[in-house]
Amino acid sequence: xLRVGPFNLPSLFVxxxxxxxxxxxxxxxxxxxxxxRSAYVSVEGGxxxxxxxxxxxxxxxxxxALHDGVTLIVDLETRIERERRFWFxxxxxxxxxxxxxxxxxxxDRYLVRxxxxxxxxxxxxxxxxxxxxxxxxxxxxxxxxxxTAGSYRISVRAGVRRGRLPASxxxxxxxxxxxHRVSEWYxxxxxx
Amino acid sequence: xxxxxxxxxAAGKARWRGIALVLLWGAVALGALLLLAKSVQNxxxxxxxxxxxxxxxxxxxxxxxxxxxxxxxxxxxxxxAHVPGSRLTARTVAIFGALVVAPLLIVxxxxxxxxxxxxxSWFHVEVKQGLNDALVLSRAALDLRVREYSRxxxxxxxxxxxxxxxxxxxxxxxxxRATGALEMAVFGTHERIVAASLENPLESxxxxxxxxxxxxxxxxxxxxxxxxxxxxxxxxxxxxxxxDAPARRDERYLVAIYEVPTQLAALSEAVQHAYSQYGELxxxxxxxxxxFRLTLTLVLLLAMLxxxxxxxxxxxxxxxxxxxxxxxxxxxxxxxxxxxxxxPSRDEMGFLVHSFNDMTKRLRRAREEATxxxxxxxxxxxxxxxxxxxxxxxxxxxxxxxxxxxxxxxAGAILGTDLSAATGRALPDLTAGNERLGxxxxxxxxxxxxxxxxxxxxxDLDSASGRRILMCACTPQPGAELGYVIVFDDITMLLQxxxxxxxxxxxxxxxxxxxxxxxxxxxxxxxMRRRFLxxxxxxxxxxxxxxxxxxVQQVETMQQMVNAFSEYARAPEMRITRFSxxxxxxxxxxxxxxxxxxVEMHLHLDEHLEAxxxxxxxxxxxxxxxxxNALEALEGVESPRLDLTTRAEQGxxxxxxxxxxxxxxxxxxxELIGRVFDPYVTSKPKGTGLGLAxxxxxxxxxxxxxxxDNRPDGGARIRVVLPVTDSTRSAPGVRExxxxxxxxxx
Numbered sequence: 001x002l003r004v005g006p007f008n009l010p011s012l013f014v015x016x017x018x019x020x021x022x023x024x025x026x027x028x029x030x031x032x033x034x035x036x037r038s039a040y041v042s043v044e045g046g047x048x049x050x051x052x053x054x055x056x057x058x059x060x061x062x063x064x065a066l067h068d069g070v071t072l073i074v075d076l077e078t079r080i081e082r083e084r085r086f087w088f089x090x091x092x093x094x095x096x097x098x099x100x101x102x103x104x105x106x107x108d109r110y111l112v113r114x115x116x117x118x119x120x121x122x123x124x125x126x127x128x129x130x131x132x133x134x135x136x137x138x139x140x141x142x143x144x145x146x147x148t149a150g151s152y153r154i155s156v157r158a159g160v161r162r163g164r165l166p167a168s169x170x171x172x173x174x175x176x177x178x179x180h181r182v183s184e185w186y187x188x189x190x191x192x
Numbered sequence: 193x194x195x196x197x198x199x200x201x202a203a204g205k206a207r208w209r210g211i212a213l214v215l216l217w218g219a220v221a222l223g224a225l226l227l228l229a230k231s232v233q234n235x236x237x238x239x240x241x242x243x244x245x246x247x248x249x250x251x252x253x254x255x256x257x258x259x260x261x262x263x264x265x266x267x268x269x270x271x272x273a274h275v276p277g278s279r280l281t282a283r284t285v286a287i288f289g290a291l292v293v294a295p296l297l298i299v300x301x302x303x304x305x306x307x308x309x310x311x312x313s314w315f316h317v318e319v320k321q322g323l324n325d326a327l328v329l330s331r332a333a334l335d336l337r338v339r340e341y342s343r344x345x346x347x348x349x350x351x352x353x354x355x356x357x358x359x360x361x362x363x364x365x366x367x368x369r370a371t372g373a374l375e376m377a378v379f380g381t382h383e384r385i386v387a388a389s390l391e392n393p394l395e396s397x398x399x400x401x402x403x404x405x406x407x408x409x410x411x412x413x414x415x416x417x418x419x420x421x422x423x424x425x426x427x428x429x430x431x432x433x434x435x436d437a438p439a440r441r442d443e444r445y446l447v448a449i450y451e452v453p454t455q456l457a458a459l460s461e462a463v464q465h466a467y468s469q470y471g472e473l474x475x476x477x478x479x480x481x482x483x484f485r486l487t488l489t490l491v492l493l494l495a496m497l498x499x500x501x502x503x504x505x506x507x508x509x510x511x512x513x514x515x516x517x518x519x520x521x522x523x524x525x526x527x528x529x530x531x532x533x534x535x536p537s538r539d540e541m542g543f544l545v546h547s548f549n550d551m552t553k554r555l556r557r558a559r560e561e562a563t564x565x566x567x568x569x570x571x572x573x574x575x576x577x578x579x580x581x582x583x584x585x586x587x588x589x590x591x592x593x594x595x596x597x598x599x600x601x602x603a604g605a606i607l608g609t610d611l612s613a614a615t616g617r618a619l620p621d622l623t624a625g626n627e628r629l630g631x632x633x634x635x636x637x638x639x640x641x642x643x644x645x646x647x648x649x650x651x652d653l654d655s656a657s658g659r660r661i662l663m664c665a666c667t668p669q670p671g672a673e674l675g676y677v678i679v680f681d682d683i684t685m686l687l688q689x690x691x692x693x694x695x696x697x698x699x700x701x702x703x704x705x706x707x708x709x710x711x712x713x714x715x716x717x718x719x720m721r722r723r724f725l726x727x728x729x730x731x732x733x734x735x736x737x738x739x740x741x742x743x744v745q746q747v748e749t750m751q752q753m754v755n756a757f758s759e760y761a762r763a764p765e766m767r768i769t770r771f772s773x774x775x776x777x778x779x780x781x782x783x784x785x786x787x788x789x790x791v792e793m794h795l796h797l798d799e800h801l802e803a804x805x806x807x808x809x810x811x812x813x814x815x816x817x818x819x820x821n822a823l824e825a826l827e828g829v830e831s832p833r834l835d836l837t838t839r840a841e842q843g844x845x846x847x848x849x850x851x852x853x854x855x856x857x858x859x860x861x862x863e864l865i866g867r868v869f870d871p872y873v874t875s876k877p878k879g880t881g882l883g884l885a886x887x888x889x890x891x892x893x894x895x896x897x898x899x900x901d902n903r904p905d906g907g908a909r910i911r912v913v914l915p916v917t918d919s920t921r922s923a924p925g926v927r928e929x930x931x932x933x934x935x936x937x938x
Binding site: 065067068069070071102103104105106107108109111113118119120122124128 | 327330331334403404417418419420421422426460461463464467468469470471472473474475
């Protein structure tokens, strides 16, 4: 039998099996409620502003991961479609509000960062940070000229995933997706 | 025939299609691998596509496995069916496969090991500890500041307790400037701003206190927090109520915001960054390993499968010309020289195939040449066979041990045996029951034993069926051990004819030369008697009388003899009539039956024998002479018996009348048997010796033949064969033969 170091031929198959096994193993990293509780749109000065209340999960595994240095990416995805009677709905826009949550070990605080604007807020507790993330107000999603006559359908969903993954892990994470969760779509219609 | 099952064009197309497929597949596999490698190297675009690239590679592995399985099944099937070249293919594939797979596996196993150890080494315990220590240090350094600022804020807030609002405003301003705080503000009930001083002159309103600060000062406790900012700075936010005694109703509190010195902030931020990065990576350690393992395994599988597939593909390509050669050789072995193999390439294999094609071409030409030569030889042989068959001369070709290789019809006829089936048999084996052939072979053996190879001699073969004289010539065949060509002619007839002619001449001369003096002798004797008989004494007269009578008698006898010679030598003058041979035979037999009543004479007449066309008088003479001859032979024999038989025979197109005369006398003397028809050959004390010679002469004049032999149970037998019709007698062959004989005689 060919023996090289601690490996032998069966270890090849073990390695392959391990690689495959990762795809089915499931840690409880993002366990908990992930839900868009409510959402609505208000119009101010021709700008459609989205307001939403989201509940994000919180659990020890997540806290530990944050403390280990993991960054969570918290997305709020908004999709507006024009409803068509005899055909698929037409996409009008697809916007994502992306924020990052991580733990600052030196100051022992949780940071919430808006990726697009670069603004950052810090919170003493994870709950406070998640509460902040869960309240989205006055998020401009659309201007009135973008809409034509007809009824529209607005969908909102929240997602949490591990951010700043090394690229080499993306593929693996694609299958071992315990660090990637999205909520159900929260959908309502905007009558014309 | 070209390659088995494929035309050259189809074979070329298939080859190019195969190469194109391999190149395409190689390009796709290589591309997928390169993309995989790129995506591993943290390249933004590819990392997005990585799952799909990985999937593509997996599909590649599956497809390649399927292709490989198909090839392997085909290979095993061929191997079991003993398809030519399958063993060579299998061996080549095994060697190629082993050469490729073994190093790949070793590299793979070592890579896995190094990968695991490498990744593990990144997360060394000491590194973790060092980072923790750095974090603690940073915290301690910042904590010092935080506490200092917190205490200062507390002291300041307590000092404001009894101050007037104006004093407070003034002192806030002074203190902010003195301490270098970014903001300093005093809030009253419901976050009402009592006094505020800000470093930034553009801002007039202090930052709104965060909820946890409000909560804490509401409980009359100091508040302090270290807040990291987006730009890497740190703010220390402190708050302290004016009094911590809950009984007092003063709800004012002081909020001061300080900035951590830049250097300390930068260092702390660096520690934070390193800690965060390390933690993140450490959390991903196992997935990272798995990811690398997966990639490595995929690369290995792809490379290995492709290598084995390639090994099979190239082994088959390598072996295909060999298979073609095997098929071609088999075809050539079966005699198909038209086999042409497609040229696989311009390398040594191509040269071999080219040589094979060249060889088959030459073989084909050689075979055509050989066939042509064989046909020529065959034609020559047939021609020779025709010539040999038509020859009246006997030709026998034998080898050194007298095994016959060629014997023509004439040879068989002369030697009295059928030599048509003698080819391949030794002459001595054929002699049983054939005395003449036995003598012939014995004569040959004697000469060959004496070492004589080329000779020309006369053989005198004397057998019960008659005497034959052969002129025989022997020549060794060209070529050392081949044997001899023996050519012989039956010259019996020729010699007989010569003898006949000589006797004819003798008879004619006798008749001419002797007959003439006989009459004067007779007349002279009679005159002497007449003249002197009366004048002599009775005694002398008696002497004269006896002497002259003797002279006259002897002269008469001599005249009879001369007449007989004259008859023998007389030129034939035939008077052909049609008569019944049976009737003639009866007449003659009746005549002689009364001649000697002691002899039992039996007549056996064939009633189917039709009337023959011949000279009746001469045929009667034949019968007369034969019967006289027989009766003379029977003199002194006890219970003599004579059989006269007639019979009709069919020989070819002609019919013959056969007359046989048999007796139970002493038979012919053996040494005379070949010459009984010669004049003056007789064993009897009296007779001219011309009887049978004349018979033979008449028979030959009629185009018939005569032979004499001894019966097995004793006695002589003479057989005369006469053609029934005159036209048969005048047949060209017979006439020619007679003319030829005449010529010889002349």
